[in-house]
Amino acid sequence: MRLVKALPLAVIMLSGSVYAENDYPTIEVVRDVVGCMAELGAQNEQNLYTCTCRHDYIASKMSFEKFENGTMMVRYGQMPGEKGGVVRDNKKGKEDMKELLKLKEEAAGHCPVVKNLSAPPLKDRS
Amino acid sequence: MSKISLSKWLLAALALMVSAPSFANDEVRKLTENPNYWAYPGGNYWNWRYSELKQINNKNVGDIVAAWTFSTGRLQGHEGGPLVLPSSATGLGSDHLYIHSSFPNDVFAINLDTLNITWYYEPQQDEAETVPVMCCDIVNRGLGYSMGQIYLQQADTTLVALDAKSGKVNWKAENGRDIGYGPAAGDTNTNAPHPIKDKVFSGCSGAEFGVRCWMAAFNAKDGSLAWRAFSMGPDSDIIFDPNKTTSLGKVVGKDSSLKTWCANSDWKAPATGPNSCKSLSDQWKSGGGSVWGWWPADFEENLMYYGSGNPSTWNPVVRPGDNKWSMTMFARDIDTGMARWAYQMTPHDEWDYDGINEMILVDMKVKGKQTPALVHFDRNGYGYTMNRKTGELLVAEKYDPAVNWSTHIDMKTGYPQTLKKYSTHYNGEDVVSKDICPAALGTKDQQPAAYSPRTGLFYVPTNHVCMTYEPVSYAAGGNEYVAGQAYVNANLTMYPAGAVCPECPNNNAAKDNMGNMIAWDADKGKIVWSIPEQWSVWSGVLATAGDVVFYGTLDAYAKAVDAKSGKLLWKFKVPSGIIGNFNTWAHKGKQYVGVLAGIGGWAGAVVAIPGLAAAPDTAALGAVGGYRALLNSARNSGVLMVFSLP
Numbered sequence: 001m002r003l004v005k006a007l008p009l010a011v012i013m014l015s016g017s018v019y020a021e022n023d024y025p026t027i028e029v030v031r032d033v034v035g036c037m038a039e040l041g042a043q044n045e046q047n048l049y050t051c052t053c054r055h056d057y058i059a060s061k062m063s064f065e066k067f068e069n070g071t072m073m074v075r076y077g078q079m080p081g082e083k084g085g086v087v088r089d090n091k092k093g094k095e096d097m098k099e100l101l102k103l104k105e106e107a108a109g110h111c112p113v114v115k116n117l118s119a120p121p122l123k124d125r126s
Numbered sequence: 127m128s129k130i131s132l133s134k135w136l137l138a139a140l141a142l143m144v145s146a147p148s149f150a151n152d153e154v155r156k157l158t159e160n161p162n163y164w165a166y167p168g169g170n171y172w173n174w175r176y177s178e179l180k181q182i183n184n185k186n187v188g189d190i191v192a193a194w195t196f197s198t199g200r201l202q203g204h205e206g207g208p209l210v211l212p213s214s215a216t217g218l219g220s221d222h223l224y225i226h227s228s229f230p231n232d233v234f235a236i237n238l239d240t241l242n243i244t245w246y247y248e249p250q251q252d253e254a255e256t257v258p259v260m261c262c263d264i265v266n267r268g269l270g271y272s273m274g275q276i277y278l279q280q281a282d283t284t285l286v287a288l289d290a291k292s293g294k295v296n297w298k299a300e301n302g303r304d305i306g307y308g309p310a311a312g313d314t315n316t317n318a319p320h321p322i323k324d325k326v327f328s329g330c331s332g333a334e335f336g337v338r339c340w341m342a343a344f345n346a347k348d349g350s351l352a353w354r355a356f357s358m359g360p361d362s363d364i365i366f367d368p369n370k371t372t373s374l375g376k377v378v379g380k381d382s383s384l385k386t387w388c389a390n391s392d393w394k395a396p397a398t399g400p401n402s403c404k405s406l407s408d409q410w411k412s413g414g415g416s417v418w419g420w421w422p423a424d425f426e427e428n429l430m431y432y433g434s435g436n437p438s439t440w441n442p443v444v445r446p447g448d449n450k451w452s453m454t455m456f457a458r459d460i461d462t463g464m465a466r467w468a469y470q471m472t473p474h475d476e477w478d479y480d481g482i483n484e485m486i487l488v489d490m491k492v493k494g495k496q497t498p499a500l501v502h503f504d505r506n507g508y509g510y511t512m513n514r515k516t517g518e519l520l521v522a523e524k525y526d527p528a529v530n531w532s533t534h535i536d537m538k539t540g541y542p543q544t545l546k547k548y549s550t551h552y553n554g555e556d557v558v559s560k561d562i563c564p565a566a567l568g569t570k571d572q573q574p575a576a577y578s579p580r581t582g583l584f585y586v587p588t589n590h591v592c593m594t595y596e597p598v599s600y601a602a603g604g605n606e607y608v609a610g611q612a613y614v615n616a617n618l619t620m621y622p623a624g625a626v627c628p629e630c631p632n633n634n635a636a637k638d639n640m641g642n643m644i645a646w647d648a649d650k651g652k653i654v655w656s657i658p659e660q661w662s663v664w665s666g667v668l669a670t671a672g673d674v675v676f677y678g679t680l681d682a683y684a685k686a687v688d689a690k691s692g693k694l695l696w697k698f699k700v701p702s703g704i705i706g707n708f709n710t711w712a713h714k715g716k717q718y719v720g721v722l723a724g725i726g727g728w729a730g731a732v733v734a735i736p737g738l739a740a741a742p743d744t745a746a747l748g749a750v751g752g753y754r755a756l757l758n759s760a761r762n763s764g765v766l767m768v769f770s771l772p
Contacts, residue, residue, distance in 0.1 A: 027699050065660075072661065072681050076703065076725060079203075082262055082478075082567040085620040086591060086662050086680065092622075092638050 022059040024067070029055060046114040053111035058103045069093050070100030154272050154321060155425075157215060161671075162712040164210045165271055167318045168574065169668075169709070172487040173422040175576035176669045177710045181717035182771060183672030187686045187695045193718060193770040194241055198227035198234070204724035204764035205572070206268025206318055207666065207707035209276070210238070217274065217291035218244060221713055224276055224290075225766055228724070229257060229264035231280050235293060238713045245293035251282040256309040259610060261334035265316050265705070267418070267572070272321035273346050279319045279328045283308050285344060287326075299349035301328050301342055311609040313337045317418040322430055323460055325352055329417025329432070333480075336412030336438045336613040341456070343463060353463035357415025357434040357451050358383045364451060365463040372467045374519055374540050383410065386448035386473075393446030395551035396544035397474040399536070401448075409445045412607045414438030415452040420484035420574045424498075427515055429457045429466060431487070431500060435480035440616035441597035441604055442551040448473035453481040455502060455510075457517060467517025469540060472506045476550040477531060477595060478566035478616075479506035484574045485514075486584065492520050492649050501648045503575055503586050505568025506542065508535060511648045523651030525570075525644065526588055527630045528563040528623035550616075555599035558617075563627065565593035565620040571664065574707060575646075578669035581689050583654055584646040585675045587663035590623040590632065591640050634658035643667075643677050643685075645692060655692035665721065666707025678704025678721055684767065700767050716770055724764030 036051035037043045058067065073093040076084070087093065157165035161178040169175045182190060198204065209224040216222050220239040226232065233247040257264055260281060270277040275287040275296055283302035286295060300308070307313035312335025320327040326346050330339035338359065343352040355365040361381060368380040387410040388403030416435035423430045434456070437449035453472040458465050472479045486501045492511055500514035507529030511521035522535035532542035546552045550559045567589055575586040596617040598604040604615035623630060624637030632642045632653070641662035645654040665678035673689040680703040686696040706722030 025699060031701075068681060069660070072703075076680070079263070079725065082565075082571070084263075085565065085567065085593075085618065086589070086640055089620045090622075090640070092636075 023064045024059050025064070028064070028068075029059075040113060044116070046116045049114045050111050054104070054107040057107040057110050058100070061103055062099065066096045067100060069096035073097035074100065153215065157211065162210075163212055163221075164208065164709045164711050165215070167206070167268055167270065167320060168420050168422060168484065171322070171423045171425070173420055173484050173574065174486065174488075174579075174669075175574055175667060175707070176578055178671045179710055179712055179717045180670060180672035181712070182670070182674060182719065184674050184688045184695060186771060187672070187674050189771055190686075190696060190719070190769045191772050192698070192767060194768045196225065196234070196236065196766040196768075198225070198232060198724075198764040198766070200227040200229070200232065200764055202228040202724070202764075203263040203265040203705055204228055204722040205265040205316075205705050205707070207709040207722060208720055208766060209269050209271055210709070210711035211271060211290065215271065215274070215290065222290075223711075223720075224269050224271070225722075226266050226268050226278065227764055228266060229253070229260075229281050231266045231278060233269065233276065233278055233288065233293070235276075235290070247278070247288055247293045249278070249280050249284075249286065251280055251284075252309070256282045256314060259309055259312045259332070259335055260314050260316070261331070261612075266318075267316055267420075268318040270319040270321045270326060272326070275346065277319035277321060277326050279315045279317060281314050281316070283313055283315050285319060285326065285328055285349065287346070287349060297349035299344050299351070301344075302330065304351070305354075307332075307337060309610075311335070311337065312611065312613070315418070318420070320421045321346060322421075322423045323425075325460065327421060327430065329419075331416045331418050333414030333416040333435045333438045334440075334612060334614050335610065336414065336607045337416070338411060338413050339416040339434065341417050341432055341458070341463075343460075352461075355456075355458060355463045355465070357417065357454070358387070358410040358413040358437075358449070360384060364465070365458070366465050366468075371465045372517055373469055374517065378468070383450045386450040387413070387445065388447035391446060395442065395446070395474060395476065396546065396549035397448055397541060398543050399539050399541050403447050407445070410449075412438055412613065413449065413452065415454075416480070417482065419482040419572055422485055422487050423460060424487055424514060428460050429514070430460050431455065431457055431485040431514065433481035433483060433485070433502070433504075435482045436475050436478045439604075439607070439613045440478055441555060441599065442474060442476040443555045443597055443599070446474075449475065453479065455481060455485060455500075455512070457514065469512065469517055469519065471504050471508070471510065471540075471542075473541060474551070476597075477506075477562060479504065479564075479568055481505070483568075483570060483572060486575065486577050487514055488577055488648070490582065490649065499648065501577070501584060503570045503584075503646075505564070505571065507531070507564050507569040508542075509586075509646055509648065509651060511651070521648065521651045525586060525646055525653065526564065526590060526623070526642065527632060528590060528592065528627040529569060530561075530563045530626065550595045550597050555597050556602045558594050558596040560594050561592055561626040562595055563592040563623050564589060565591040566595070566618055567591065567620070567662075573664050573705065574666045576667040576669040576675065578673075578675075578689055580671060580673060581645075582647075583689070584648055585667045585669055585677070585689070586644050586646050587665060587667055587677055588642045588644055589640065589662045590630075590642050590658075591620050591662065592623045592626045593618050593620045632656040632658060634660070641679065643687070643692070645689075657687065657692050657694070661703075664725075665704040668708035668710055668719065670710060676708040676719060676721070678706070678708065678723070680704070680725060682723065684708075684721060684723075684769070698769070701765055718768050718770045720766055720768045722764055723767050
């Protein structure tokens, strides 16, 4: 019983910046959060808490433009061929990627994975 | 008065004659004139990429939303765009959309009534043999249609004709193996097959592997070879008539290609005018000149047009001479392949400025005179306007002010006036030439431009990127030519053009934009408007009668701008960068705009290129270093995004 009650409390503390004001378009917020949940292994409430918290942490410290550049580098930095050169050699992109990866690491520390503890099935509780 | 009305009637009669001649593939020509469909890669046979549809226009384009999407299930780069055909063409009961994927080049027929897949075709290709010899990602640029058949040019050089109704293979043809090339020799394909009249045209990729490339015409009926014209070699191989084929109005004479591959190392670079060889080499045998663009046809003249790519290898020092006919635009007879004219834009290439970009055919006023024109935006940074019948050079101006490797094009000789400072040959092997603009990928690559007859403007997706270029000598580890092995021998880095040209008017405020979307006046040779883009504009452009221009960016935005002003009217973040082409069609009274999103490069999917990834000295072209474990966020396959009004 006590554990079940404690969980929502922890969630409230973690997601302090739920109403963060920034210039991130909704579609990109959702993509980032869904991608993060995929990385954590499942789309569930616990990972939603963790991932929204991490997203808000990054969004509070980095403009969308920089986030976009950094994401671009992370995703396409190893693209082969000439068009890859545009991405690979991009100085600003590299700086933004460095910052993004640093913030992601910080965000992981700031927003640890929410543990999923479920109450035992009702028939065992008597 | 009577004189005027008479000439009016004459004009009208002439116009009728021009617009309604009878040809073998009248069917496809008629389809290209019906804006409800998209039947040829370039939209029409003049490569306009323009549609008469205007339900979506510059007043309401801001309201368009995603209507449906289709995942191809394949990763890596997705170039080209869909074909849309009526039931009268396919024999199926309803309009169908045909779309392809990156390697292994799956083909899907999608029923537009139900959005169900009617059939799909999954070619069996030898991945281990083919993928490692594709220089620049495993893209495919789409499909062709004629005579009830969908054509697919597979990466492994097999050309396939599929029954549009059932997806069954009607015939297969070899486009390389038949002459000892094919993937085992570094020969692959990326181009869309282009059906023109009763033939299907397809080219050749592999200049980075020393393949001597060609344009081939196959008979659509049975896949037999009609003709094949190489980019370099003896006159019979390149299908030139030494006494009739011209270049800038002069007959080219005997051995016009062979004479320009020199053996004498004292041949002087850069090539700023004709400079003959003292002795000849056989470097042309591995001479490159790949062919992988978008090809228009002029039925009145019975000509088709295309460009050839870089001479091989990328180290220019080992191939003194003009290296004809690499970097060349060709006008060839559709039926026989005979070249009417050819013009080499970048003689003795020292930068990889492939000449393969699309030619756009337009009847327009050039310098006050009505002209049958051909407009071409070359990788080398010049926008060319030619007389497409005679091959006369009319306009050659820089379409990015950052272009610096040459000062201008000599309009008499056609030679670029290259500065020694930027001549990688003059500076020598194993020397880094700096701040050359544009970079190897060109002021524009294959992504095709659009033309709107309503504005008379060309809409051109461009790069704004400069480079360092170091030709690598054999002594310093460059590869000698071995069939099927990478044959590049150059190191490159690329960066925003603002770093070299801080005063360029098309820089953004931070001077770090790597692309611009421009509108071009091909008569004056001037930029009309220019929109800076942080990352290169790498999509094919679409212009419509709604005065909207659609384009996409590497950082995954689909955008619509006003055709007259360039004002941004709509943007939408798609799941991956856009290197596909925007096409449009109408179904049941509703206009749709579609584009493939998917630039590849996702960590887990990157395919190593042996000899590039492994050897750091040739890494500039391809994959660099090892594979870091990257964030596994939302890995998408190529996605066809389709938009419409709500």
